[in-house]
């Protein structure tokens with residue numbers, strides 16, 4: 001049986017997250033015999049958004065597709081890139097006038113892999129198109145092009161993400177959640193053969209609030225006054241995700257395994273985040 005192994009990494013936050021990706025991705029690929037890498041890059045640039053330089057950085061270091069989420073529009077620099085390239089996705093259920101797309105395909109060893117990026121609406125931007133109906137309509141054409149389909153559902157609530165998992169169970173190879181930056185321990189293969197995890201988690205500083213410095217955020221909770229968020233640069237650092245194994249013929253998931261790397265040694269210097 002021909003199988004494909006795919007590494008899926010959650011939101012990469014700022015310089016620390018990118019340093020973790022660069023340091024550990026090659027080793028992970030080797031250790032688990034990974035064929036393809038999909039990474040969520042929505043927090044790459046100072047914790048918000050992604051730039052062209054960073055998109056190229058991920059591609060150069062072994063990522064096949066970069067998914068994103070609500071922070072995709074933060075740096076205008078990426079808009080042109082989205083128009084002309086299909087390796088960085090923005091959530092497909094944004095209005096079609098937005099630059100870019102939330103759907104792409106790429107080929108590994110003769111097997112086509114489809115990727116769909118969607119954003120949730122609960123406690124998020126509630127006027128987006130329905131992510132469930134969007135998934136359904138994308139699948140009408142994508143299932144004929146790609147035997148393996150991966151969905152990154154960038155959403156806030158566990159319920160909306162689980163609902164997407166069960167909604168697409170048996171129709172796609174994996175539904176993985178992103179956006180909360182906290183890895184959940186519920187990875188499994190759903191009854192009809194779709195690998196699922198509510199949230200992949202993040203890459204960045206461990207003693208932080210979702211990758212950002214904790215003190216201003218605690219102040220914000222205490223005072224309700226606006227504060228400036230900045231990326232936590234102090235280690236230890238973590239990087240989180242899963243790897244899955246998929247039957248290349250049927251597209252059914254055979255295995256899902258959670259990854260959480262803690263690195264006490266890595267140090268990062270503040271740099272120009274562009």
Ligand SMILES: [Fe+2]
Pocket residue numbers: 011042043069179180181
């Ligand atoms: Fe995020």
Ligand SMILES: [Fe+2]
Pocket residue numbers: 042069070071154178179180
């Ligand atoms: Fe997000």
